[in-house]
Every structure is written in structure tokens, then in C-alpha cells.
Amino acid sequence: MTMLKRYTSHQIRNVANSMWLSLDPGHLALSISPLYEMLSAYPIRTAEIIGLTFQSATDFLTSETGQVIPVPENGDQPLAGFLFIQRFRSAFYGCILVEQGDPIVRRRFSAAHELGHYLLHFRPILESLPGDADLILAEGLTYSKDSPDELPSGKLAMVDSPNRDVQFNFIGNDLVEREANQFAAELLIPEAACNIIYESFSQKYGTKRQILTKRLATEFLVSAEAMRWRLATLKLQSS
Amino acid sequence: MSLDFIQNNGGCRLVVDTSQPIPQNYSSDSDNETQDEIDLGWEVSETQWHTIPITDVMDWRPSDWNESPIRFVDGKDVGQTVAWVRSPDGYPVPIRLAQIGSIVMTLNNGEVRRNYSTMERVVSMVVDPFRWDEIESFASSLQKNGIRLLPAYPLDGQATYEFEKLRRAAQNRSKDEMGVLEEAAIAQDDNTPTIVDGRLESRSGGFDRGLSPIFGVVKTHYRNYLHPAGMQVLYQLEAGQRTPFFSLTPFQRFPVLTWYLRLSDGVGTTPTWGFVRVEVSLDWFQNNRKDETFVNRLSRVIYEYRSKEKSYRRAPVSIHPIVRAEESLGSQFQPENRIIAQFYREAGL
Numbered sequence: 176m177t178m179l180k181r182y183t184s185h186q187i188r189n190v191a192n193s194m195w196l197s198l199d200p201g202h203l204a205l206s207i208s209p210l211y212e213m214l215s216a217y218p219i220r221t222a223e224i225i226g227l228t229f230q231s232a233t234d235f236l237t238s239e240t241g242q243v244i245p246v247p248e249n250g251d252q253p254l255a256g257f258l259f260i261q262r263f264r265s266a267f268y269g270c271i272l273v274e275q276g277d278p279i280v281r282r283r284f285s286a287a288h289e290l291g292h293y294l295l296h297f298r299p300i301l302e303s304l305p306g307d308a309d310l311i312l313a314e315g316l317t318y319s320k321d322s323p324d325e326l327p328s329g330k331l332a333m334v335d336s337p338n339r340d341v342q343f344n345f346i347g348n349d350l351v352e353r354e355a356n357q358f359a360a361e362l363l364i365p366e367a368a369c370n371i372i373y374e375s376f377s378q379k380y381g382t383k384r385q386i387l388t389k390r391l392a393t394e395f396l397v398s399a400e401a402m403r404w405r406l407a408t409l410k411l412q413s414s
Numbered sequence: 415m416s417l418d419f420i421q422n423n424g425g426c427r428l429v430v431d432t433s434q435p436i437p438q439n440y441s442s443d444s445d446n447e448t449q450d451e452i453d454l455g456w457e458v459s460e461t462q463w464h465t466i467p468i469t470d471v472m473d474w475r476p477s478d479w480n481e482s483p484i485r486f487v488d489g490k491d492v493g494q495t496v497a498w499v500r501s502p503d504g505y506p507v508p509i510r511l512a513q514i515g516s517i518v519m520t521l522n523n524g525e526v527r528r529n530y531s532t533m534e535r536v537v538s539m540v541v542d543p544f545r546w547d548e549i550e551s552f553a554s555s556l557q558k559n560g561i562r563l564l565p566a567y568p569l570d571g572q573a574t575y576e577f578e579k580l581r582r583a584a585q586n587r588s589k590d591e592m593g594v595l596e597e598a599a600i601a602q603d604d605n606t607p608t609i610v611d612g613r614l615e616s617r618s619g620g621f622d623r624g625l626s627p628i629f630g631v632v633k634t635h636y637r638n639y640l641h642p643a644g645m646q647v648l649y650q651l652e653a654g655q656r657t658p659f660f661s662l663t664p665f666q667r668f669p670v671l672t673w674y675l676r677l678s679d680g681v682g683t684t685p686t687w688g689f690v691r692v693e694v695s696l697d698w699f700q701n702n703r704k705d706e707t708f709v710n711r712l713s714r715v716i717y718e719y720r721s722k723e724k725s726y727r728r729a730p731v732s733i734h735p736i737v738r739a740e741e742s743l744g745s746q747f748q749p750e751n752r753i754i755a756q757f758y759r760e761a762g763l
Contacts, residue, residue: 207554211547223545273546279565282546379532380598385619389594393562396553 179331179346180299182354190294191361206372207396208363210287219260219269219293221286227274229315232257240268247315247332247343255327256285256316260297263309269293280398284359285316288327291358296331296351310335313343326404328352357408364395364405373411384412417559417761419552420509423499423544427763428508449665452639456671457658457706463647468675468713469654476715481708483629483715484521485529485608487617488739489596490514491589492747493536495581496754497763501543505575509539510584511561511757513750516595517743518602519735526738530602532595533746535753538564538587540580559760564591593617600628609716611736614693615668623668623695630670630693631716633731635686639672649685651676656713659706661696669696675713677720678730688730692716 331347493512
């Protein structure tokens with residue numbers, strides 16, 4: 176049984192903050208996080224697919240890698256994001272796919288969520304195994320149909336002997352999903368920037384939650400739902 | 415940093431923003447209001463509608479009324495479609511550049527003074543046809559130039575290739591954001607009686623609908639809410655008269671009491687010119703046990719505030735403090751051609 180590493184909120188924030196270290200300092204003056212540049216620091220390619228499902232994702236990956244990729248169960252389930260990491264004969268391949276039909280702000284959050292899984296959960300697994308151990312790690316991300324405005328959730332899965340085993344074993348739980356969501360929020364709406372801008376905007380626009388949420392969401396290029404959640408977790412909620 | 419996104423996607427200047435006629439089946443904001451619920455029998459029975467004079471309120475002076483609105487909130491959106499880019503599928507996507515802002519004017523000892531104002535530069539456009547990393551980079555470049563990107567969505571939420579629908583979506587998004595700034599202006603002090611220029615529903619985030627004395631004055635009438643007898647009364651109104659008030663619950667569920675008030679006889683103009691529609695939150699009206707006396711007094715105050723500037727084209731449907739608000743806010747905006755020229759320079763167009 177693969178044990179996933181667990182994190183405190185403080186640790187997740189540190190991992191997210193470390194992403195800024197390699198960037199042009201000019202980005203610090205802006206509130207929109209350069210997620211794509213951050214992602215570019217890792218050997219993970221990104222792409223958008225219209226009608227993203229487990230099946231369409233694995234079709235895409237098969238065409239990319241030339242290898243047959245196992246399809247997790249519920250292959251036709253619509254997805255907002257998909258993370259795929261493969262180590263095969265010591266060669267690494269990583270890919271983040273997002274649903275092209277989703278709004279831009281959701282696509283960014285989905286990509287940031289998947290990056291969080293890679294850094295927080297998949298990379299420690301890769302590092303804990305011998306360098307020549309073959310494996311596949313994946314996650315499909317969904318939004319609840321009943322409450323699409325809530326934050327997304329997914330299931331981590333692993334194939335630890337891809338030569339013999341073509342079945343994904345689910346290894347995640349709700350806690351790791353929350354960690355990935357927190358990471359995405361830390362990355363797209365950094366606490367320090369959020370506090371400063373909230374303070375400034377509160378003086379300028381007042382403290383009504385609905386107004387500040389709408390105003391701040393476009394400042395960070397995130398959805399109003401993600402912004403509302405972030406303000407609540409930072410205890411910056413107002414009247 | 416330049417706005418590479420525009421060049422990378424085949425950007426072109428749009429020098430003359432000529433709006434095409436809207437197709438008959440086009441779904442606009444006002445069409446959405448077809449789900450409004452209207453109760454015309456609130457003050458008098460639907461069959462007994464008649465004109466109601468408000469200038470002969472006895473033993474009462476507007477200046478002594480402690481409920482008289484002394485704050486006035488207005489917003490402004492000055493912009494146009496300045497360019498278009500090609501989506502990955504090959505269809506043109508318009509880019510709208512605008513200055514938006516809001517202002518509060520306060521009446522004190524007979525003088526109207528600016529109390530609060532804010533303004534911003536924004537670009538609005540439908541962004542979803544493009545890759546998220548391209549839009550992220552574009553939004554960052556705009557931010558460096560002091561411009562905020564407003565992602566817009568077609569009214570029906572469906573992807574479209576119709577330029578006019580995309581243009582309207584960008585325009586509406588900018589106006590919605592102006593509404594947010596108006597809400598912020600209202601929220602500076604939502605306990606003081608305030609008149610806002612326009613409908614209450616679209617500014618409802620700025621105040622408590624049950625507690626705040628915020629009143630809307632609507633100059634532009636997109637839709638007829640009245641029955642034939644009501645329309646007869648409307649056309650019979652003389653300056654200083656109102657229709658009976660009635661309830662209106664728009665599709666977004668912000669119920670108001672509303673009535674038409676003629677500010678000007680409109681001599682020499684069309685019969686549909688010269689009246690405004692006043693809105694009061696139904697919850698506030700009921701919580702505070704208001705009745706026709708309040709409606710008459712508020713109408714009288716608005717009538718007293720009517721603009722008397724003959725040179726101002728919209729004077730027959732305007733009140734003086736809002737005209738002053740428009741002037742004051744407009745003076746803070748930079749000349750449009752200068753903003754556009756700067757945008758073209760940054761975009762390399």
C-alpha cells in the first residue's frame with residue numbers, strides 16, 4: 176500500500192511560495208500569478224482537450240507517448256483536469272490536461288490543482304522508489320454536478336507495475352484533494368498579496384463581501400468562487 | 415512588456431465601431447426580463463388607475479424632510495471596441511477598451527459636492543476561445559499597463575462565432591463591472607437616503623435591501639410594464655404627477671415598488687420623453703411601514719431636484735445632482751483618443 180505524504184497548511188504554503196523563487200522579480204509587482212511560467216520549470220507538458228474524459232485523456236497520451244495507457248474505470252466521466260506522470264525505463268513523462276470548454280479561470284485552477292498533486296503527492300512517491308522503477312501516477316479532476324461552484328475534487332491513482340498490471344489502484348482521499356486545492360489557492364492567490372490588496376481595496380471599495388469578492392477575483396484572474404473560498408480561509412470575510 | 419497576445423492572434427485595429435442591427439431573435443438583457451412578475455393593483459385597483467399629483471403635498475417642505483435623499487450615486491462607462499483578434503478557430507473576437515467609474519455626490523446646505531469617486535481602465539472580451547496560458551500572459555501585460563482584464567461570456571453562455579454577440583458580451587461585462595463600482599460607491603454609506611441612477615437590482619450588492627434607504631431613478635425605459643389603462647395614465651401625466659405605484663419582481667428576484675413620475679412636460683418632444691421610473695426596495699418599504707404619503711414625498715423631492723438646464727439634452731429626464739455627478743466623474747476620465755492611442759502603441763497595432 177503506497178503511503179501518501181501529508182502536509183500542514185504551513186508546509187503547503189511554503190511549497191507554493193517556493194515557486195516564486197526562480198521567477199523574474201517583476202512578477203511580484205502583479206497580482207496575477209504566472210502559473211504557466213511556474214509550470215514550465217517542471218518537465219510537465221500542458222494541453223487543453225475539448226470533451227476531456229479519462230478515455231479522451233488516455234487517447235491523447237497514447238498518441239503522445241506511443242504507448243498503450245490503461246483507462247481508469249468510469250472512462251467516459253467528464254473531467255476538468257487530468258494529471259499523468261509516467262516513469263518508464265528511467266524516462267520521465269508528465270502531462271497536465273484541462274477541459275478546453277471550461278472558463279479560463281477554472282482551467283487555471285484545475286492546472287494549479289494538478290501541479291499541487293505533482294509536487295505534494297507524486298514527486299515524493301517518485302523520489303521514494305528506485306530510479307529504474309516503472310510506474311504510472313494519475314488523477315482525474317471533477318466538479319460536482321450538484322454544486323459546480325464549489326472547489327473541485329478528484330481521485331489519485333497508480334499503476335505500480337505497468338508492464339504486468341494494467342489496472343489503476345486508487346490511492347487518494349479527500350484530505351489530499353483539500354491539500355491540492357489549498358496549494359492551488361496559495362499559488363493563484365498568495366496570502367501576502369491577498370492581504371495587501373484586500374486591505375487596500377477595503378479602504379477604497381468598503382468591506383462588503385460580495386463587492387470585494389467580485390473585484391478581487393478579476394484582480395487575481397480566478398473565479399468568484401475560488402476568491403470567496405480564499406477570503407474565508409484567510410479570515411478576510413466581511414459584512 | 416507589450417501586449418503580444420494581440421499580435422500573436424492576428425490583431426487588427428477597429429477604427430470605426432459600427433454596431434450591426436441586432437437580429438430579431440437576439441437575446442438581450444431586457445428580453446430576460448420577460449420573467450418579471452408585475453402586480454399593478456398595489457396602490458389602486460388595476461381598473462382604477464389615475465394620475466396622482468405630488469406637488470400639492472400640504473404642510474410639508476422637502477427641505478425639512480429627514481428622509482430626503484441627500485446622496486446621489488452614478489456610474490460611467492466610456493469605451494469602445496478598439497480591436498479584434500482571431501480565435502484559434504478563426505473567428506474574430508472583439509476587444510473593448512473602457513474607462514469605468516463611480517461617484518457619490520452629497521447635498522449639503524444646498525450645494526452638491528463630490529464625496530467619493532473611483533475610476534479604472536478595463537479591457538473586456540470573450541476569452542474562453544483562447545488557451546489559458548495566453549490569456550494569463552495577456553492579463554498580466556494589461557495589469558502592467560494599469561488595465562484590468564474582464565473575462566466576458568456570451569449572454570446565453572454558449573460559444574458563438576457571431577461578432578455582434580461577442581461585442582455585446584464585452585460591452586455588458588464592462589457595464590457589469592461599472593455596476594460593481596457603483597455598488598462600492600453605495601456601500602460607502604448605505605444608511606443615508608440615497609438616489610442611484612438606474613435600477614436597484616443591478617446594484618443590490620451595495621446595500622441591504624431590507625434596511626437601506628436606497629432609491630433608483632430610471633431614465634431609460636426598455637420595457638413596458640403597464641397594462642393599456644396604465645399606458646393611458648402614463649401619457650396623461652403632467653409634470654409633477656405620478657402613476658400609482660406597483661410591484662415589480664425581476665427575474666433575478668429583487669422585488670421593488672415602482673412608479674412613473676413626469677419631470678417635464680416635454681413640449682416639442684415625443685410623448686414618451688420626460689418621465690422617469692422610481693424604484694424602492696419592497697422589503698425596505700414594508701419593513702418601514704411606508705405608504706402613499708412616502709411615495710408622494712419622495713416623488714416631490716425628486717421633482718424638486720429636476721434638471722432645469724435647457725442646454726442639456728437629457729434634462730427632461732434628469733435630476734440636477736445626478737447631472738453634476740456625471741459631469742464630475744467625466745472630468746476625471748482621460749480623453750478617450752489618448753487612451754486608445756496608448757493601447758495601440760503597447761499592442762503594436
